[in-house]
Amino acid sequence: MIFVVQEKLYNEMLTNKIFDENNSENLSDHHSSKLIYFNAFIKEVLRINPTAIQFVNRRCVEDTYVQEYRITEGLFFKIQSI
Numbered sequence: 001m002i003f004v005v006q007e008k009l010y011n012e013m014l015t016n017k018i019f020d021e022n023n024s025e026n027l028s029d030h031h032s033s034k035l036i037y038f039n040a041f042i043k044e045v046l047r048i049n050p051t052a053i054q055f056v057n058r059r060c061v062e063d064t065y066v067q068e069y070r071i072t073e074g075l076f077f078k079i080q081s082i
Contacts, residue, residue, distance in 0.1 A: 009037060009041060013038070016035060018035075055079065055080055056078065058078075061073065
């Protein structure tokens, strides 16, 4: 599966002439709009492995217990989102 994705990315870059005659990369914003599969790949990688840890803030709306821990109304806490 990995090789299929890698081959699709490579073929898309060859089709859009990302490599020059010395086989060095020459990716610019101009090419970026044409690389549909590449852009989708980057977005998927960032979705699965975000570059920054993200937290969601929550506030307890009533006194409650979670196992033996008491959580009081109005307490704010952060949950790490995946």
